[in-house]
Amino acid sequence: MVxxxxxxxxxxxxxxxxxxxxxxxxxxxxxxxxxxxxxxLILLIAILVIYPAxxxxxxxxxxxxxxxxxxxxxxxxxxxxxxxxxxxxxxCIFAITAVIFKALIGFIVAHFAHNIPSRKQRKWxxxxxxxxxxxxxxxxxxxxWLFDPSYSAFNYTLGAFGIGPISWLGxxxxxxxxxxxxxxxxxxxxxxxxxxxxxxxxxxxxxxAAAIDGANWWQRIWYVTLPxxxxxxxxxTLFSLIVTFANFxxxxxxxxxxxxxxxxxxxxxxFKIGIEGSDIPLGASVxxxxxxxxxxxxxxxxRDVSKRGNEA
Amino acid sequence: MAEVNLRKVVKRYDDVxxxxxxxxxxxxxEFIVLVGPSGCGKSTTLRMIAGLEDITDGDISIGGDVVNxxxxxxxxxxxxxxxxxxxxxxxxxxxxxxxxxxxxxxxAEIKSRVTEAARLLDITxxxxxxxxxLSGGQRQRVxxxxxxxxxxxxxxxxxxLSNLDAKLRVQMRIEIKKVHQKVRTTTVYVTHDQVEAMTLxxxxxxxxxxxxxxxxxxxxxxxxxxxxxxxxxxGSPAMNFLPCRxxxxxxxxxxxxxxRLAFPVPPLRAARYKNIPRNEPLVMGIRPExxxxxxxxxxxxxxxxxAVLDVTEPMGMETLVYFTLEGAQLCGRVNPNxxxxxxxxxRLAVDLNNVHLLNETSGVVLGRP
Numbered sequence: 134m135v136x137x138x139x140x141x142x143x144x145x146x147x148x149x150x151x152x153x154x155x156x157x158x159x160x161x162x163x164x165x166x167x168x169x170x171x172x173x174l175i176l177l178i179a180i181l182v183i184y185p186a187x188x189x190x191x192x193x194x195x196x197x198x199x200x201x202x203x204x205x206x207x208x209x210x211x212x213x214x215x216x217x218x219x220x221x222x223x224x225c226i227f228a229i230t231a232v233i234f235k236a237l238i239g240f241i242v243a244h245f246a247h248n249i250p251s252r253k254q255r256k257w258x259x260x261x262x263x264x265x266x267x268x269x270x271x272x273x274x275x276x277x278w279l280f281d282p283s284y285s286a287f288n289y290t291l292g293a294f295g296i297g298p299i300s301w302l303g304x305x306x307x308x309x310x311x312x313x314x315x316x317x318x319x320x321x322x323x324x325x326x327x328x329x330x331x332x333x334x335x336x337x338x339x340x341x342a343a344a345i346d347g348a349n350w351w352q353r354i355w356y357v358t359l360p361x362x363x364x365x366x367x368x369x370t371l372f373s374l375i376v377t378f379a380n381f382x383x384x385x386x387x388x389x390x391x392x393x394x395x396x397x398x399x400x401x402x403x404f405k406i407g408i409e410g411s412d413i414p415l416g417a418s419v420x421x422x423x424x425x426x427x428x429x430x431x432x433x434x435x436r437d438v439s440k441r442g443n444e445a
Numbered sequence: 446m447a448e449v450n451l452r453k454v455v456k457r458y459d460d461v462x463x464x465x466x467x468x469x470x471x472x473x474x475e476f477i478v479l480v481g482p483s484g485c486g487k488s489t490t491l492r493m494i495a496g497l498e499d500i501t502d503g504d505i506s507i508g509g510d511v512v513n514x515x516x517x518x519x520x521x522x523x524x525x526x527x528x529x530x531x532x533x534x535x536x537x538x539x540x541x542x543x544x545x546x547x548x549x550x551x552x553a554e555i556k557s558r559v560t561e562a563a564r565l566l567d568i569t570x571x572x573x574x575x576x577x578x579l580s581g582g583q584r585q586r587v588x589x590x591x592x593x594x595x596x597x598x599x600x601x602x603x604x605x606l607s608n609l610d611a612k613l614r615v616q617m618r619i620e621i622k623k624v625h626q627k628v629r630t631t632t633v634y635v636t637h638d639q640v641e642a643m644t645l646x647x648x649x650x651x652x653x654x655x656x657x658x659x660x661x662x663x664x665x666x667x668x669x670x671x672x673x674x675x676x677x678x679x680g681s682p683a684m685n686f687l688p689c690r691x692x693x694x695x696x697x698x699x700x701x702x703x704x705r706l707a708f709p710v711p712p713l714r715a716a717r718y719k720n721i722p723r724n725e726p727l728v729m730g731i732r733p734e735x736x737x738x739x740x741x742x743x744x745x746x747x748x749x750x751x752a753v754l755d756v757t758e759p760m761g762m763e764t765l766v767y768f769t770l771e772g773a774q775l776c777g778r779v780n781p782n783x784x785x786x787x788x789x790x791x792r793l794a795v796d797l798n799n800v801h802l803l804n805e806t807s808g809v810v811l812g813r814p
Contacts, residue, residue, distance in 0.1 A: 338530035341497050346544035346591075347518040356543070360534040 192417040199414060207418040216394055216402075221422070224398045227309070228378040231316045232370060235377075238317065239324025246325065247332045258329070265322035273386040276315045277302075280387070305395035308388050312396050315383050320376075324369055331365040332358070364438050371434040375427050399423050447508030447598040447631060448473045449494060454503035456489050456655075463489045465655040466503065471633065476625050478634045480642035481652035481678070488603055490652070491635045495601050496520050508598055523592030524601040527608060529584045531576040531591075537563075538572045541590045555594075562593040565624065582613045589621070593628060600625075602634040606641065618644060639679050643667070651675045668799075673728065673808030676801060682733050682765060684801075687773035689729040691721055691802070700729060700800065703771045711746035711798050717812035718802060727811070730801035733765065736777030738784070739794040746798040753790050766791065 159165050196203050211217045242261060249257055264272065279285050280301035291297040301311045335358060343353045359366075381400040384390065390397035390405055397405070399419060407416015449471040456464040464486040471477045479487040492498040494505055496517035504511050512520050523544075531540050538559055545555045563569045566586045576584055585605060592600055605621070606614045622645055625632055636642055642649045643663040651658045651666065651674070659671040670676035676684045692699050692707070698715040701707035710718065721727070739749040752768040752775075764784040766777045768791075777793055785791035802811045 336528065336530065338526045338528060339532065341495075341517075342524070342526060342530040342532075342591075343543075344497070344517045345495060345522060345524050346595075347547045348543075349518070352547060357532065360532070363534075 189417045189421060192414050193421055195414040197412045197414060203414075207415050210415070211418060211422075216397075217419070219394065220397045220399060220402045220419075223309070223396065224378060224423075225426075227313060227316070227380070227384075227396075227398055228374055231313050231320065231377050232373050234313070234317045235320040235324050235373060236366070236370060238321040239328050242321065242325045243328035243332055246329055258326070261325055262322045264319050265326075269319050269382045270386060272319065273315060273383050276311075276318075277387055280311055302388050303392055305392060308392060308396045312384050312387055315387060316377060316380060319383065320373060323373065327365055327369045328362065331362040335361045367434050367438050371431055374430055378427060379423055448475075449599055449631060449633065450504075450506045451490070451494075452504040452506075454490070454493060454505060455501045456486070456493060456498060457501040463655055464493070467655075467657055469650060469657065469660070471631060473631055474629045476632045476634065476645060476647045477650060478636060478642040478646035478648075479650045479652055480636055480639055481658075483637060485652040486655040487635045487637075487650075487652045491601055491603055491633055494599070494633060495522055495524050521598045522601055523595045523597040523599075524603065525585070525588045525592050525605045527604040529576070529588045529608075531584055531587055533576050536573050536575055537568065537579070537587050537590075540576070540587055541594050544591070544595045558594045558596075559590075562590040565593065565627065566590050566620070581609050582617060585609065585617055586620070589624065593624070596630075598631065600630050600632040602632065602636075604636055605634075606636070606638075614641075621645065639681065643679070649679075651678060653678075669810075669813060670730075670801070671810055671813065673730070673803050673810070676730050676803070676810065680732060682776045684730045684732050685736070685773070685775045686728050686730050686803070687770065687775065688805070689727050689802070690725060691718060691723050691727065693723055700797070700802070702729070706750065706771065708748045708750075708795065708797055710800070714746075714797065714800060714812075717814070721802065721811050726805045728803040728805050728808075730803055730810070731775075731795060732799065733776040733778045735796040735799045736775065736793055737796070738779040739792040743794060744796075744798075747794045747796045749792055749794045751790050752793055754785055754787050757784055757787055759784070766793075768793075 192199070193207055194202055194204055196206070246254060246257055246261065279287050282288065282298055282300050282303060285301075287301065288298040291299065299307060302308050339357050339361070340353055343357050348356060378398075379400055380398055381404065384396055384398055384401045385404070388396040390401045394402070399422060403416040403419040405416075406419060407413045410416070449469075451467050451469040454464060454467045454469075455462070467486075467490060469477075479490060481487050489498060493500050494507075496512065496515060500513050504513060506512060507520055507522070532543065535543065541559050541562060542555045545558065550558075559572070560569070563572055566589060568583060568586050568590060571579060571583060571587070576587065579587065585608075588605070602621075606617050609617060618641060621634075634641075634645060643666075646663055648660060649663055649666050650660050653674050659666060659675045661669075666675060666679050670679065670684075673686065677686070687702060689700050689702050691710075692701050694707075694709070698710040698718060699707045700710055740747075743749065750770075752770055754766050754768050755774075756767040758765040758767075759781060761781070763778045764781045766779055766784055768775055768777070779791075779793070803809065804811060
């Protein structure tokens with residue numbers, strides 16, 4: 134009797150020990166540990182990103198008073214409005230033009246910075262990054278003064294040459310130009326620093342080999358630099374496209390979407406409708422339109438990156 | 446194909462003189478190896494020939510034309526780099542044909558030249574691969590192929606085998622020699638490995654501190670070095686050096702190492718040394734293979750002595766024995782069966798027919814033929 138009870142105890146003990154070992158093994162596994170360590174961040178993202186995203190989708194399906202479910206009603210309403218299509222067009226023009234110029238200027242400036250001797254280069258790199266480091270809301274205020282039609286430095290300088298005065302923020306064309314200009318000024322340093330890093334990672338001997346192979350300056354950029362930087366260019370472009378497309382502060386401060394909604398982007402228009410116009414469901418529907426457009430761009434750009442990933 | 450001439454070539458970086466006035470004439474079809482320790486200016490010299498570095502002073506001419514201010518692309522040269530410098534985004538064929546495509550060669554000719562070079566280097570199967578899919582040896586072949594298809598006047602090699610493992614290095618060394626025997630292009634090859642220099646070169650240029658120490662055929666450098674640097678750099682294990690002085694003993698000449706130890710100089714050598722002042726401090730240089738185990742019937746000029754072994758290194762076909770003689774650490778190469786144990790005395794013999802006497806301060810080898 135005693136023997137049996139003792140044996141049962143032993144069996145239970147062994148079983149318990151077995152369980153403990155598997156739990157310890159699970160904890161020892163790298164993937165488990167990695168998951169546990171990233172869990173706080175995953176939760177944070179879930180709370181701060183995923184919840185608002187779904188809440189926005191939920192909001193977009195309500196009526197203005199947020200009392201009734203209207204399904205796709207808000208979207209159908211938007212499709213019928215000319216302003217909506219103008220905002221789509223403006224957002225695309227704004228984002229694409231700004232990103233192209235940011236990339237171009239960043240690339241050129243990165244080349245100059247790359248050729249500066251390393252001790253002076255740090256100083257220049259620091260100075261060139263300044264526009265990107267200043268909070269845009271603040272620097273845009275300075276630009277706002279520069280664009281002032283009556284008393285600004287721009288019009289004063291142009292006046293000395295007999296040009297102007299130009300109504301920088303008052304005419305649709307100039308207003309779009311100004312908004313893009315400030316965005317390029319703000320964003321080009323980011324491209325510069327990314328391209329500079331990419332340039333530094335291209336081995337000098339590739340350029341030397343190309344020089345001996347008979348490549349001139351332009352051919353070296355075309356056949357060596359650009360192919361070696363393709364992935365960085367693609368990722369930087371995608372990243373900047375997303376940020377520029379969703380830009381709010383610069384347009385909001387410079388033009389607030391005017392004149393006559395001609396500089397509105399998705400974000401500023403959504404703000405105008407949703408917050409200023411007190412139609413939060415419609416504002417949410419406008420802002421949701423950014424997601425599918427950017428998803429398509431991301432798909433195409435990242436597809437090429439993964440295709441080329443195994444080359445270098 | 447062409448000869449290459451360097452006239453008083455100088456390279457100065459700010460306050461550092463990397464190359465200090467080099468004169469070098471490289472004949473058509475010749476395989477020249479620049480060898481020396483790191484920082485001796487050999488790579489700088491090569492890069493100046495390539496046009497990748499400006500010349501501070503002097504003239505470089507290729508095929509009779511001074512090319513000081515000619516950019517690399519117009520010098521009609523091809524270069525193989527240490528890290529291969531293949532374009533990672535191009536296939537092997539594209540890498541090899543890049544130079545020809547830039548010069549707008551007809552497609553058919555490009556194809557035939559690439560095919561021919563690939564066949565020569567045995568990389569025909571790899572032609573559509575990217576560099577990342579190749580091993581180190583294969584990449585080096587592609588880099589050589591890229592040089593060959595251009596059919597340039599001069600090949601320049603900048604330590605091309607340094608990134609390969611020892612076995613592959615030997616194999617590629619033979620490949621390079623084979624290729625040169627076939628295409629016969631004038632070649633300048635830079636290495637810090639004296640074995641590579643000896644095995645590949647028609648003539649070896651030994652450089653040290655920005656100057657040329659000696660130019661000569663591999664065997665000449667080995668058996669007849671001009672300076673202590675060359676004597677010590679060429680050959681492995683290195684030549685032994687120990688202080689000595691010459692003294693007259695009747696009508697004979699002795700090389701005295703210490704009060705107790707002196708060897709008679711064989712007549713042939715003694716004739717060379719007749720103008721060297723006696724009883725002045727000198728340095729004696731002797732290669733390890735000229736210190737062997739003492740044999741019963743010694744040839745004239747081979748003198749026995751006793752030494753206690755500090756370290757032995759069995760190499761299979763021979764055993765290296767290290768011993769201290771009057772304060773100097775020396776190395777000898779003996780028959781594995783004859784080698785004594787460490788700590789034991791061994792009777793060795795030095796072959797004075799192959800002795801070198803050097804000036805103590807300048808390091809110049811005295812009485813060279």
